[in-house]
Amino acid sequence: MQLWSQGKQSAKDGMSHLEGAPRWRKVGGPSPESVHAMRSSSERHTAESRRMISEADRASRRMQQDICKRLEGRIRDIQFLRQELECRLEELLGEIDALTAFSVRVEKALQACSEPLRVTLLCLEERTKRAPVEQECDEVERELLREREVFEDVASLLRRTSEQIVEQIRLNRSAKYYLEKDLKDKFQAQNIDSSCALMANHSFDHDRSSRHATLALPSMVVSPEEWENFSWITIAKAEQEKANSSALRALVDSLLEETATDMQRQIQATASVFQLKIQETKTAKAQMEDHLSRVLSEFASQERNLKALLEAVAEKEIPLGVAQARLSARARRPGTEQCHDAPQARLISEVQELTAYIDRMREAEAQSQTEQRNLIRCQLDLQENIEIKANSLYVDEVICTQLREHVMIHNF
Template identity: 55%
Template sequence: MSVPDRSPHQVVGPNLVDMEVMRNHSELFRAECMRLIMETCTACKRMQNDDNKQLDQRVRDIQFLEKELELKLEEIIVEIDVLIRLQSRVEIALEACKEPLRVTIVCLEERMKRLPSERRHDDVDRELLKEREVTEGAASILRRVTEQITEQIRLSRSIKYQLEQDMKAKSEAQCIDNSCALMTTGSMDNLLRPKNNQIVLPSLAVTPKQWENISDINIAKAEQQKADSLSLRALVDSVLEQTAADMQKQVQATATALQLNVQEIRSAKSQMEDQLVKILCEFASQQRIREDLQVAIVENQRVLSLAQARLTLRRQRPAKEQCHDPAQSQLLAEVQQLNAHINKLREAVTQSEDEQRALVRCQLELHENMAIKASSLYIDEVICAQHRETLIIHSF
């Protein structure tokens, strides 16, 4: 502002014009300050309202994701519990395989104790070997299933931990944003008062999309683990059902083979017993016929002695009387016939003795084979049956 020139002759006094200008300028400045105050106040209120809206929206977004995470966490927790119970079922089934396998091995070992003539690879042995193979195969499958369940539980617990950490972070962020939304100029000093020795780390530069993707990834992982768990559960249920059915079927097949074998042994032993009775009867009959032959030999020898005595006495006839008459011929023929009869009877006695010895051998052989059959019958009907009587395969 220019100052008017004054002449040295003018009277010195207050410059009213300048004062008026300055007063006007001050009034204008005051008006400008009031406007500025009103503008800044309005802007602050608008910005605070925008902040509150954004913070509220942010809290709602966090609550939405937190709810999604909570639902997935509950599903994963339930799935983990189901897997743990399923693992317990599989372990019980695996433990249940031990007794059938032990019984099968014991039966095989006991049947190996049969006498050599009975130690053949029969249907029972084949079914027992197949039973051992089925049981060992079932146990192997169940062990692999247990490992798969353990791995699935580990993966589910891992995603459970990630969901919990994500929810924890979301909860902390929600608390902070809620505090920010409730913060006023009056409460700001207390809220912003730093804690002792607290180190404030710089925030990571994460975009909203990246922030949302973190939870989406965790939710997707949880969905995948749940799907994998459901698939595994279906597989395990099928395996448990199939292994129990296979083992039950094979146990029944072995029991049927064992029962048929017992019936065959009983039948063979019964036939031997019947044959032994017949052999003993035949031996007694042979003994009687041998005694009868010996009696017949004695009778023929007496008749022979009589004929020989007559011939000897007739040799004492006078010389003129010793003719070969019919009586002499008859006596000579009688002696020859009696000798022939006695020889045949003696041959019959010898043959009868041979027959008796053969019958004795048959008797001994029958006794031996009956003892063998009795031993095999005891092993299959008593020992194996005792071990297998409690062998019942239940559905797992």
């Protein structure tokens, strides 16, 4: 434009010079001076135009080369950020897969808690079917209640952990979305800049470019620093979520191991007190059965003793009757013959002694009957207690043990 202005100014100067020159007065044509001036002006204009065209060509080539270099630099910047974004995206995808696998592990562990808890509740329910005297809060009851508490706490903890994993997966996917969006935008920007870098003058359609130029919208005013910071912020967010996810996985792994250990320890503790209680019940039942056997033996002995007493009483009533008959007969002696002689004294003494023996044997007979009644009550109590112990033993050793023998705690 500057050259063109200079050319116009030179042409004006030439015209001014011609205006000041004397004009030919002859009618036949222009004067030689005017012809010379016009030719000189035309030559200068031609020279100026050629210089202007040459300078415009050089400027255009220089600007296109500069633009190509700048586009290449821009493409390299985009490629670098794309590599960083793709690397973080790949890492985040792996983290999402790993955390999803941990979510499955937690769900399986949570499902595995339901069966041991169900068995524990069944054992507590079955033990309520024991006799009322056996339904004290023993060590087995306390361990079962503690076991229920452990299982419920573990299930509650696993549910909260599952919710945390779901939330972290959501955050990871949100970071993944922004990484993918940024990658997509940069891919499109790189394609556009690459196509711009490949554009050449010989392949340029001016009419088509003009049509597109009229439809182009003004772009957002984003500085290169803001453009780069936007991607680094997205990368930092993805790295932060990846770090949080990795820390959560470590926590969940430790949590699964600890909860499995706690449940196994509690199950073993409950099984130990169950075995101890079963052994105590068996020992008590065996002692009662031994006592019952002795009571039955003693009852049989008491029956024999009672029979012997009855026979002895019957036997002693005969000589007592004889002695009483003799005394009765001697009471019929006449007059002075009823003296208290030695036979009379011995008969009286015999009656007294036999009566005393019979009375003592009758007392022993009554005592024997009392002992028999006591032995019968003791027998009934022992039989009832043995039945109670047998029922408790059936509940603890058969029902509860069979319910618990299939309970397995795995470290998911």
